Amino acid sequence: MAQYKIPAVFMRGGTSKALMFHFRDLPDQQHLWPDLFISAIGADDPYGRQLNGMGGGISSLSKVCVISPSEGSDTDVDYRFFQLSPRSRIVDSSASCGNMAAAVGPFAVDEGLVSVNGDHVCVRILNVNTGRIIRSTFSLDDGAAEVNGDLCLPGVAGSGAPINLVFENPGGGATGKLLPTGRPTDELQTRSARFEVSMVDAGNPCVFVRAQDLGLVGCELPDTLSQFSEALDALESIRLSASVAMGIAENINQASAIPGIPKIAIVSCPTDSVTLSAETIGKYDSDLMLRMISVGQPHRAIPVTGALCTAVAARIEGTLVNQLTKTRSITQSIRIAHPSGVSEVDAEVVRQEDGWHSRSASINRTARRLMDGHVYVSTANPNTGKQ
Template identity: 50%
Template sequence: MSYTRIPCTFMRGGTSNALVFRRGDLPNDESRWPAIFLAAMGSPDPNKRQLDGMGGGISSLSKVCVVGPPSRPDADVDYSFYQIGVADEIVDASGNCGNMSSAMGPFAFDEGMTQGADREAAVRIHNTNTGKIIVSRFEVRDGTAAVSGGQAIDGVSGTAAPIRLEFLDPGGAGTGHLQPANGEAESVLDVPGIGRVTVSMVDAANPCVFLEPAAVGKTGTEHPEALEADEDFMTAMEGIRRAASVAMGIAATPEAAGGIPSIPKVAMVFAPTDYTLLSGRTMPADAFDIGVRMISIGNPHRAVPLTGGLCLGVAARLPGSLPARIARQREASLRIGHPSGLLEVDAEIEDRDGTPHAVHGAVIRTARRLFEGHVLIPN
């Protein structure tokens, strides 16, 4: 068997892993990319292990990023994200991955794709999936992006150098509107087989739909494995997600929404209460402001997708929204409790002629190169 060898870097960004390609190393014909990405990740795999590729068998470990020259003057680089299906042939470019966004600034800097910096870099990243600018700020040491440091993030062992991500003007990333459902902070969806469900649909960094756990017979504190094992629950959440997709204008029908699995993300949110983390430790109620259990690409997330966390941070600041009603309100950043620990999000909302506008959402992450070389694609 012969192979096509393509230069590639394998990176961790936040609580995700992905293959990162330079745009110039891929074929000019982008219609050839999906087959390359699927083969590289080992998809589709009915066993959901991706043993014949670089994927890790779950959505957060089945991702591809492409970085290239900027297509707009206010950016240093373009970054395109692709969510790769595990058991199917889906290559979904409808939304961004916030966790992998944290790796894009250091990657571009170390690859010489941006101008040098002595002590701190500020890379302006144009995410082509959403059309938004993300500013990545990180320390530079000896001419390269710093790796070691004291920043810890829940869901990743050890510590590393901090990376601050600022999502500028994040509203309307997928739909063009911060509150796509006629500007309403809360809405009622009529979901086949379930009935009427009160939700908040918000689009900031990525579109999300938020509901209370009681609407689907849960408390919100359940572990991801227990949620995934409950087929009725998973079916209900997918029905809600599809109904929200139609209401947000993402898909024309619930059936069409099934072909766009990455957005909107669907999540249960709950008021602070003690719960058990995946590590076995207790998360005390006074340590967080709002809890979340989010589903991403059909999998209950073991932490929280970063764009989902940013969207929740913005939603919790929107007057009248379900997250704002549930969350403990503080002047400081919002502390989001998830199955692995905490995510702190800084979000700013301002009133513009009576309409809420998301100024920015910011978060601290870490990232690291894991290896660099070539991926081998069978011919």
Template identity: 40%
Template sequence: MPSIRIPACFMRGGSSKGVFFAAADLPAARAEWDPLFLSVIGSPDPYGRQLNGMGGGVSSLSKAAVISASLREEADLDFTFTQVAVGEALVDYSSNCGNLSSAVAPFALERGLIQLEDGPTSVRIFNTNTSKILIAHFQVSDGRAVETGTFAIPGVSGTGAAIRLEFLDPAGAGTGRLFPSGNLKDRIVAEDGRVFEATLLDVGNPCVFLDAGAFGRTANETIRELESDTALMALLEELRRKAAVLMGLAEDESAAPSAVPKIAIVGVPLPAKDLAGNAIDPEKADLAVRMLSMENVHRVLPLTGAMCSAVASRIPGTVPADLAKQADGDVRLANPSGILPIGTDVSLEGAPTVRSVTVIRTARLLMTGEVVLPA
């Protein structure tokens, strides 16, 4: 029986990679999407390498995106993000991917879903996972997004053309509220009786923030130092699931989504080295963050997690704000791949309000053609 071939593009967006599809090329029945994405990405893989698919063995490389022209007056494109688990047959639609968002408009131009004149332009994107609008600002040349440039981002070798992403009204993307529990801080009781103070915040995606000091850590550790501590990793996953219940994302811990909430330990920036061996100057950072999702420590901060971290650090009384430097300008987040600046527009008059969050990414088309699936 012949194989199944589906038009697709393999793209890097920010510090993530994923397989991009036009919605019209996929089955009309959404129930058929999950097995298709699992086969394309190469999951489940008990070896953790996804050699039989397009994935890369970690959550930031195990993703797919579906794009279509939007019928909404307020948007030009619709974007559905899918997080594919590595070791289990799970496709999660509960969150957005900020990094892959930077590749949405370039993909749409490549596939002819939209046509734009050359020069600086803006494209409005509706994310179906969160029902939020983001605007991508970038350059077009010869009908395609410009890729070459001098802008560098942490965790990505080389440089590219800047794509400015403006996330509008990003609060409550997963829960409907900036503070899903209604509190600046909550107390989470672990099974062993220990009590941890946490901030539960929802900007871009729901996130949980804990002081690294409560675990005898600083949030400046290497990925290996954290992931090799199996007791710590298990405890953080337990707390993440308990937080999911407090945030209204699940009725009980066993039903907590795999992709959200993301959980992070935060601390004061200290001298460290990034994954490339370069020194991270703590004087150039405001907050140190080590974030987990899908039970992995992120090599680079997921963009929505970084957005949430930056906003939290700007709201007095939260766990991140208690530890962060309060400087003017962007919030600079120290992470395993360097320092990531995030622009925030937060109003503290009355109840805190997040007008927008802005970040600059780059994107690149890596392959265009067809993905091949067994019949």
């Protein structure tokens, strides 16, 4: 069978990489998209290396973004996100990706989807997955997105131009509620034990569990954490139960088919720790220690939406994150220690008569176009269904 080529851009956004497609270049019949994405990324690889595609063998490098001009006047572009898995055929569109959101604004400007004038621009992005708006503000260089700058991201070599992302009203994007159960903490039963957790939906739904309840210290690096099979099994059981409790899935089987959400975060008090680059993080250099599991794998940094949800949870009285951070003075941003370093995230949360509301959450990222041209897919004719 012949290969077919589709125009594409390959970009880094934050600590992730993805293939970026124009909506106009994909088949009108969207049920054809998953097979195209699987072929392009090289997913469903029993070896998990994705050598036959553009993916990189881990969840943060197995992503696809589809961009199009917005039809409404409130936003400039629509952003559809698809999470793929190195070892399976699952193409999950239930969640958003905050890291790749950093690439959407520069892509829109450089591809001519947004008109610019001056040395800065704010691109208003509608994330179709969650129905929420993201404001992406960054510098321009001769009408194109600025690439060079002094911002260093933990987990990314070198530095780049800062991109400020503001997620407007991030609460309830997947479940309709900031606290899906209405409570800051709940108990979930797994096959082996009961765990106290906090379930929060901001940016993406997350379930938080204490490291000590899993027999962990909390500062384990990903490769070490991967060896704790009992803890990982317990975390997946917690995730599946949380998916049902949060209303994401109707039952455990359905939850298994939605690997992207909820994300699960292991939280603990700060302690001296070492990063993947062998740098030391001091006990007082952060407000919270966090390890996150993404699509079944220990994340090597922190997903942006996970960081946003953590910052929001820190400001909701009674959550596990709030309990761990309330003894520390957090005025503006919360400092989250993760395997690649420390990330600062800000969130505005208010308590009203009907409960807690998240007005916004923000973080700085960098992005870079790595390659553009065509990606080849060895699947059914991608032009099928085109007008």
